[in-house]
Amino acid sequence: MSAKKQSVLANVRELPSNLWHSIFRNPLPHNDVERSATSFTNFFLHIHPVKVNKNTLRPIYTMGLGLMSFFLFVILVVSGILLMFYYVPSTEQAYDRMLDLRGSVAFGTFLRNMHRWAAHGMVAVVFFHMCRVFFTGAYKRPREFNWVLGVVLLLITLFLSFTGYLLPWDQLAFWAITVGTAIAGYAPLIGKQIRFLLLGDASVGQEALLRFYVLHVALLPAIATLLIAIHFWRIRKDGGLSRPARAEGKPELSISVQAVELDPKRTYGLQGLVRGPLVKVGNVPENSVYSWPNLLIAELFALVVTLAIILIVSLLFNAPLEEPVNVMHPPNPAKAPWYFLGLQEMVSYSAFWGGVGVPGLFVLLLILTPYLDRSPGGVGLWFSRKRLLANTVFLTFVIVNIAFIVIGTFFRGPNWSFVTPW
Amino acid sequence: MRLALATGAFVILIIHGLVFYKQFFHxxxxxxxAYFDQARGLAKTEVERASVTGxxxxxxxxxxxxxxxxxxxRCETCHIAADDPRFANYAEPLKTHPYSTALGDYQKDGRWERRHKFEDFGCTVCHDGQGRGLEPGYSHGEDPFWPDPLLGYITQPGWRKxxxxALKNKIYLEANCAxxxxxxxxxxTATVERGRKLFFANNCFGCHRIEGLSDGTLAPDxxxxxxxxKIDYLWGKIDDPRxxxxxSFMPKFNLPDEDKRALVxxxxxxxxxxxSETEIQRFRLHLTGGAELVQANVKPVDVRPGSERETGEKLVSDRSCTACHKLGDRDGGIAPDLSFEGLMRDNDWIFEHFRNPRSRVPDSVMPSFRxxxxxxxxxxxxxxxxxxAPPIGAPAETFHALCERCHGEKGDGRGKIAIYLDPSPRDLTKAAFINSKPVERLLHSVRYGVPGTSMPVWGKVLDEQQARAVLEYVFATFTKEPRHDVKPHNVPESNPVPSSAGSIARGEATFVRRCSGCHGKKADGKGPNSIDLLPRPRNLRNSWFVNAVEDRRLFDSILxxxxxxxxxxxxxxxLTNDNVGDVINFIRSMNRKSKETTYASAN
Incomplete structure (x- = not known):
């Protein structure tokens, strides 16, 4: 009896540590085997390779932009869900709810600030992430499709931000979406239909608000989450982050499994079926370090930096809330959100070419980039000499785009006439 | 790396601290x-004290x-003493909302009772501001985006200094009382009433529509x-419309501040x-357009035969014609001088012009009064x-007295009322124009006026010698360049192309292709290029003008x-003579000659 009692007591005594070990299979690692096991057995860490190339960890190489985009997305999801508790997608109530958020809801202003600034930040960071990938030639074989996914994710980010823009239902929201959807209406053949599908009406109103809300809180985040997952998964499957090719004569990787004709009579282990280059414990690839703690600290650092910046900005600057919607009184000029001001600027020259033709071509070119540029050289280096032409063309696009956005934002006054901001 | 991480984490912690502090210590x-403290001190009975304690x-x-x-x-969150009469002498926000018989408050058993109880009316119904906010800046409407800042108490950044x-005054609250x-x-609501009277006294109603009050169409509803x-905008628009x-062609009325305030x-x-309006009242108003209300505000005057002129004199003075026009020593500075109107226009012209100013001067800005x-x-x-007639002295004085109001002190067509005139007065300093026209034509314009425009007939004021003298003065003073002989161009005396449907159609095609850029598709002189041109392209639907111009002059101007x-x-x-003939037929076809549009010469 007492032995049994003893054992119950012991169980209770050991409960914390048993609980701990049942959750975390490995103790804090002290040697390489444990480091490997930690990465391997933790759900949140298993997306990481056990060992990671040193080039991947060079801050100047990735600048953490991809991770920052992801962390911003996480911040947006969390703050967005909290905001959903207070928001009603109704033209009658939406603006009052904004006033309540600003006036009397606990942490309301701060939540809204975080959500707004993180959204703007995400658009910018995703764009810069794309620039980084291009300038380092990281979209080349075998990462072509991940680049395509990335371009789609950029578009989804823009659309997420755009749909969220309408929700406060103030003058800024109303007229920005009116302008934005009008641009969509310039698409040939189906422009009017797309516009109608988006708005559910001939103009921005209750239907549009509801549609944008559903797109913003359900559909687009779901798609984005799925695509982000695939985007990450493919990083692993495409052999980790891009890095410079090794010098001649040195082995590329410690092991590489050849694809062989499968013999139907043989039994294969699971590992045997995996094709392509992969990193395997025990065979140490040169120039690599353990993910735990090297990669994890780098990731944590990106998280801390992102969060700190968003918090500071949210503390210092309040998200704008303009007049309640007045359908009869457009501001002059009525401007789209800043990331579409480049478009609006181009639309002011030509509705079709500026709003649909040029951007459409640009997106198409972006998606096709890895299939048009098949030369293997220059991967893994910023502004590689081998990629002078491609980088110059892309840089020109980036500068022109930014220039248009700057002109649209700061240099356009009433009636879209040129003004100087000082 | 670890130091940077620690610093970052520390920053995050600090910000969380700040945010939580702000959240929990409003x-x-x-x-x-403060209110609870004071109220405990002021409490006279145990019950009062107990109500505050805890x-x-x-x-x-x-x-x-x-x-x-x-x-x-949520105003009472800060203004918590608004309904507590013991705090009458405290400072805001812990101050009793004043009791006043003017607001209908009354005393009952030595205690004040409010006519407008806060629980029925709230605060923003009367005061404006943003009721939902809890931060003073936002709730008072100091945020420039808020459309209704506390009326008469709060001004927003961006309002003109x-x-x-003038904009801080309790009187503005009357707008909400009304x-x-x-x-x-x-x-x-005496100030609202005064503003309404001013709205009619200054003839604002002639141009502006206000549902149920007036139906002017020239200016914004x-x-x-x-x-x-906001009141800043309204004040600014009245103070300086441009x-x-x-x-804007709204006149700048020089009103004293009290009048401006009443109008605002x-x-x-x-x-x-x-x-206080019901649906049915509103619908009734919608049906009648509210025309009878204008009549109620501008009472028709009984005109007895025989005393027409005297009644007219009184009406002209009562109805503030001089808010715009000059008449004797009173001058609104917006519209032409009427001091010797009888010499320049005849009774018929004046009457028809009264009934509809645009029937005589098609681009006039004068409202049609009802x-x-x-x-x-x-x-x-x-x-x-x-x-x-005014005494005629030296040409310089004559120009000063008669011409300067429109043509300007420097003869550049920028007189003080010029901006309200369309077509605008001729720029007399443009030698290219003045010297390309024969003196006889200029003289004709002076003595017989330019039909369809604000240039009146000076023939009864200036005889031919005097008119010539003024012209000589203009040439010498403003045009300056010496005149040379004007050689008449070789153009047909009258249109050689007979007017026919075919000719008009050809003329229209040519017009649309060649002329509409400036003269406009409607030929009203308002084509897309017209805004950049001075003088403005001629309105070719101005029948008075077009019908007074001979074919020869049209040929000359076009060719x-x-x-x-x-x-x-x-x-x-x-363009050939035939092309131009077609165009002229097209222009003439839009300006059919009729009794209405043929200019009756003053002589």
């Missing part, structure tokens, strides 16, 4: 604690549903001015629909009687251009 809580801060809110959309007023003192107290003569605009929209209060009270024909006859009789203007010589662009 400013309004401090106000409420109270903890909370958001106080009034939900008001009786006035339009539901309002949530020089207006600010949302319920719509009856005329209500003592609480002000039915919802109070909802759309300051914010340079193309009146306009601020125009919010489209007020609380007075009775009898009144118009009386006023015409009065103006027609103004026939004493050889008009020097000193943007009109090119079309002969250089390949």
């Amino acid at each position: 400013d309004w809580e401090r106000n409420q604690y 109270r903890s801060p909370r958001i106080e809110q009034l939900i008001v549903t009786s006035f339009g959309e539901t309002r949530v007023d 020089e207006y600010l003192p 949302q319920c107290h719509t009856e005329e003569g209500f003592s609480g 002000l039915s919802e001015a109070g909802k759309k605009y 300051a914010s929209s340079p193309t 209060v009146f306009l601020k009270s125009r919010k489209g629909r007020n609380f 007075y009775t024909d009898a009144e118009f006859h009386a006023m015409s009789a009065d103006l027609d009687s103004l026939q004493s 050889y251009g008009v020097q000193g203007t943007a009109m090119p010589a079309w002969i250089d662009y390949g």
Whole structure:
């Protein structure tokens, strides 16, 4: 009896540590085997390779932009869900709810600030992430499709931000979406239909608000989450982050499994079926370090930096809330959100070419980039000499785009006439 | 790396601390604690004391549903003593809302009772501001985006500095009183009443529409001015109409500040629909357009035969014609001089012009006032009687007295009323134009006027010698370049192309292709290029003008251009006599000759 009692007591005594070990299979690692096991057995860490190339960890190489985009997305999801508790997608109530958020809801202003600034930040960071990938030639074989996914994710980010823009239902929201959807209406053949599908009406109103809300809180985040997952998964499957090719004569990787004709009579282990280059414990690839703690600290650092910046900005600057919607009184000029001001600027020259033709071509070119540029050289280096032409063309696009956005934002006054901001 | 991480984490921690501090130590809580302290001290009975003791801060809110959309007023969260008479001498925010018999408050058993109880009315129904906010800046409407800052108390950044003192005044609150107290003569809304009277006395109603009051069509509809605009904007528009929209042709009325304020209060009270209106009243108003209300405000005058001129004189003076026109020593500085109107226009012209100014001067900005024909006859009789010619002295003085008001001190066509005139007065310094026209034609324009424009007939004021002398003065002083002989161009005397449907159609095609860029597709002189041109392209639907011009002059202007203007010589662009003949037939076809549009010479 007492032995049994003893054992119950012991169980209770050991409960914390048993609980701990049942959750975390490995103790804090002290040697390489444990480091490997930690990465391997933790759900949140298993997306990481056990060992990671040193080039991947060079801050100047990735600048953490991809991770920052992801962390911003996480911040947006969390703050967005909290905001959903207070928001009603109704033209009658939406603006009052904004006033309540600003006036009397606990942490309301701060939540809204975080959500707004993180959204703007995400658009910018995703764009810069794309620039980084291009300038380092990281979209080349075998990462072509991940680049395509990335371009789609950029578009989804823009659309997420755009749909969220309408929700406060103030003058800024109303007229920005009116302008934005009008641009969509310039698409040939189906422009009017797309516009109608988006708005559910001939103009921005209750239907549009509801549609944008559903797109913003359900559909687009779901798609984005799925695509982000695939985007990450493919990083692993495409052999980790891009890095410079090794010098001649040195082995590329410690092991590489050849694809062989499968013999139907043989039994294969699971590992045997995996094709392509992969990193395997025990065979140490040169120039690599353990993910735990090297990669994890780098990731944590990106998280801390992102969060700190968003918090500071949210503390210092309040998200704008303009007049309640007045359908009869457009501001002059009525401007789209800043990331579409480049478009609006181009639309002011030509509705079709500026709003649909040029951007459409640009997106198409972006998606096709890895299939048009098949030369293997220059991967893994910023502004590689081998990629002078491609980088110059892309840089020109980036500068022109930014220039248009700057002109649209700061240099356009009433009636879209040129003004100087000082 | 680890240091950077630690620093970052520390920053995050600090910000969380700040945010939580702000969340849990509100400013309004401090106000409420102060109130509880004071109220405990002021409490005379145990019950009073007990009611305060143990109270903890909370958001106080009034939900008001009786006035339009539901309002949530949380003002009493800070102004917690608003209804506590013991705090009458405290400073804001812990101050009792004053009791006043003017507001209908009354005393009962030595205690004040409010006529407008806060739980029924809330705060923002009368005061404006943003009821939902808890931060003073936002709730008082200091945020420039908020459409209704506390009326008369709060001014927003971005409002014009020089207006600010005038805009802080409790009197503006009357605009909100008038949302319920719509009856005329209500003592609480005397300023609104005064503004309404000014709206009619200054002839604002002639141009502006206000639902149920007036139906002017020349200027923006002000039915919802109070909802759309803040008082700073309204004041600015009255004070200097062109300051914010340079193309406005609204006159700058020089009103004293009290009048401006009364007008602003009146306009601020125009919010489209007020609380005391029912659906059916509104529909009735919609049906009648409110025309009878104008008549009620501008009472028709009984004109007795025989005393027409005297009645007219009184009407002209009562109805503020001199708010715009010059008459004797009174001058509104906006419209032409009427001091010797009888010498320049005849009775018929004046009467018809009264009834519809644009029937005589097609681009006139003068409103069509809705007075009775009898009144118009009386006023015409009065103006027609103004026939004493001014003394004519030296040409320089004559120019100064008669021409300068439109053509300007420097003869550049920028006289003080020039901006209100369309077509604009001729720029006499443009030698290219003046010297390309024969003196006889210029003389004709002076002596017989230019039909369809504001250039009157000076023939009865100036004889031929005097008119010539003025012209010589203009040549010498403004045009300056010596005149040379004008060689007449070789153009047909009259249109060789007979007018026919085919000719008109060909003319229209040519017109649309060659002329519409400046003269406009409607030939009204308002083509897309016209805004950049001075003088403006001619309105070719101005029948008075077009019918007074001979074919020869049209041929000359089209084929050889008009020097000193943007009109090119079309002969250089390949137009032949036949082409021009078609175009002239097209222009003439839009300006059929009739009794209405043929100019009756003053002589």
